[in-house]
Amino acid sequence: GENVEQHPSTLSVQEGDSAVIKCTYSDSASNYFPWYKQELGKGPQLIIDIRSNVGEKKDQRIAVTLNKTAKHFSLHITETQPEDSAVYFCAASINDMRFGAGTRLTVKP
Amino acid sequence: GAVVSQHPSRVICKSGTSVKIECRSLDFQATTMFWYRQFPKQSLMLMATSNEGSKATYEQGVEKDKFLINHASLTLSTLTVTSAHPEDSSFYICSASGAGTNEKLFFGSGTQLSVL
Numbered sequence: 169g170e171n172v173e174q175h176p177s178t179l180s181v182q183e184g185d186s187a188v189i190k191c192t193y194s195d196s197a198s199n200y201f202p203w204y205k206q207e208l209g210k211g212p213q214l215i216i217d218i219r220s221n222v223g224e225k226k227d228q229r230i231a232v233t234l235n236k237t238a239k240h241f242s243l244h245i246t247e248t249q250p251e252d253s254a255v256y257f258c259a260a261s262i263n264d265m266r267f268g269a270g271t272r273l274t275v276k277p
Numbered sequence: 278g279a280v281v282s283q284h285p286s287r288v289i290c291k292s293g294t295s296v297k298i299e300c301r302s303l304d305f306q307a308t309t310m311f312w313y314r315q316f317p318k319q320s321l322m323l324m325a326t327s328n329e330g331s332k333a334t335y336e337q338g339v340e341k342d343k344f345l346i347n348h349a350s351l352t353l354s355t356l357t358v359t360s361a362h363p364e365d366s367s368f369y370i371c372s373a374s375g376a377g378t379n380e381k382l383f384f385g386s387g388t389q390l391s392v393l
Contacts, residue, residue: 200380211283211370211384212321257320265311265382269320 170195172260174268182276187248189271191258192240198260201234201241206255206270215256216243248275279305281373283385290361291393298356298388300371306351307373311382312344315368327354351375361392 171194181187193201199220204212218225218232218241225232229248234241241260245252253275258268280303290296300310309328313321325341327333327348335341343365345357354373358365371385 202382204384209368209387209389211281211372211387214381214383217381259382261380261382264323264326266323267321270318272318 170198170260170262170266172258172266172268174258174271176271177269178272178274180274180276181248183248183250185248187243187245187252187273187275189243189256189258189273190240191242191260191268192238193260193266194239195260195262196236196239198262200261200265201232202259202261202265203230203232203243204257204259204267206257208254212257245273248273250275250277279303279373279378279381279383281307281371281383281385283371283388285388286386287389287391289391289393292362293360296358296361296390298358298369298371298390300354300356300373300385302352302373302375302383305373305377306375307354308351308375309373310348310354311372312346312354312356313370313372315370315387317368321370324356358390361390363392366390366392 174191202217205215206212231244255270259265282301312324324339325333325335333346348354370387372382
């Protein structure tokens with residue numbers, strides 16, 4: 169089955185800096201790659217996603233890139249703000265969705 | 278995005294009692310719902326997948342008689358933790374996808390279960 173690895177497990181940046189989180193997947197048939205943000209005590213919230221026929225997608229300060237050949241995808245957050253602090257999960261899906269282990273992002277004011 | 282409502286958000290119960298958690302899709306028909314368990318500082322662990330009108334498919338190691346899942350309608354799925362014990366204490370989250378979501382998965386707000 170699909171195996172998703174996510175790095176780093178923790179990331180601390182200064183407000184205004186960029187943050188990058190990387191994920192790799194094992195099943196080349198996976199075709200959908202969402203990113204979720206989870207705040208403490210809440211359910212994950214979909215923030216951006218990308219499908220396998222697209223290499224990059226951007227939504228304001230958030231962007232995701234996909235390299236199908238290398239089977240990895242990344243989340244980029246620019247101009248980080250303290251409210252970006254949360255746990256971020258990547259996932260890969262073909263029939264069912266498998267999640268990475270999560271990255272705890274801390275943005276220091 | 279689509280809205281998934283989960284209740285209760287927090288429940289405390291005595292050991293041996295059963296607890297029911299509800300997951301509702303508010304603005305779309307959820308043909309498939311998923312139930313996850315999450316331990317502190319860990320990722321989401323898929324427990325089971327349920328399709329409307331059929332029996333849930335449980336992941337390996339998840340006791341189906343312990344965690345009863347019902348998906349009787351296109352907008353409601355329930356998870357019942359039967360004869361709960363302290364080791365069942367965890368954060369339980371549902372998610373749903375279906376018509377109008379373009380295969381995207383939307384999550385409920387989670388339920389923190391504490392078994393005394």
